[in-house]
Amino acid sequence: MRAVVMRKKSRLEAASVSDLTEVCGWIRSAEDCRLWLGARLEFPIDAAKAPAALEFDIATSWKLVEHDKTVAFGQIVPKERARLHFARLIVEPERRGTGFGRLLVRALLDVTKPMSGHVVSLNVIASNTQAIGLYRSFGFVEVDRPADEPASTSIYLERST
Numbered sequence: 001m002r003a004v005v006m007r008k009k010s011r012l013e014a015a016s017v018s019d020l021t022e023v024c025g026w027i028r029s030a031e032d033c034r035l036w037l038g039a040r041l042e043f044p045i046d047a048a049k050a051p052a053a054l055e056f057d058i059a060t061s062w063k064l065v066e067h068d069k070t071v072a073f074g075q076i077v078p079k080e081r082a083r084l085h086f087a088r089l090i091v092e093p094e095r096r097g098t099g100f101g102r103l104l105v106r107a108l109l110d111v112t113k114p115m116s117g118h119v120v121s122l123n124v125i126a127s128n129t130q131a132i133g134l135y136r137s138f139g140f141v142e143v144d145r146p147a148d149e150p151a152s153t154s155i156y157l158e159r160s161t
Contacts, residue, residue: 012107015061020050023073064104071095072104080148086122118161123154
């Protein structure tokens with residue numbers, strides 16, 4: 001996949017399994033791990049188990065790059081009912097609160113734009129109020145979790161493309 005140019009210094013690029021070492025390094029506590037991966041992996045993260053836990057074989061994985069440094073990561077997982085699911089969005093800890101989460105969500109929505117008629121969904125832990133506010137600013141709304149989505153204590157949000 002080719003890079004998507006976002007602004008002068010930032011671009012969205014396809015992420016590879018080798019990028020996971022850096023991204024997993026951003027997880028510094030069991031709480032960080034729970035917020036990012038739910039129950040998929042325990043902290044400390046075993047990098048050898050990360051590709052399977054992050055569904056690298058079925059998801060398209062993306063990294064937001066600025067000045068040739070990865071600053072954010074996220075995935076798009078195809079689901080039933082013409083649904084695309086944003087998963088495992090994360091911003092490098094030192095850059096949180098500086099707009100990179102917004103850039104990442106905007107870029108992932110741009111990737112899904114050619115697939116009009118799809119629904120985009122995501123899960124977010126209820127205590128992650130900053131992320132919830134960000135997603136709602138992009139038009140995500142809380143709806144009932146579809147039957148094909150695993151049961152979870154997280155909040156389920158959707159929006160149309």
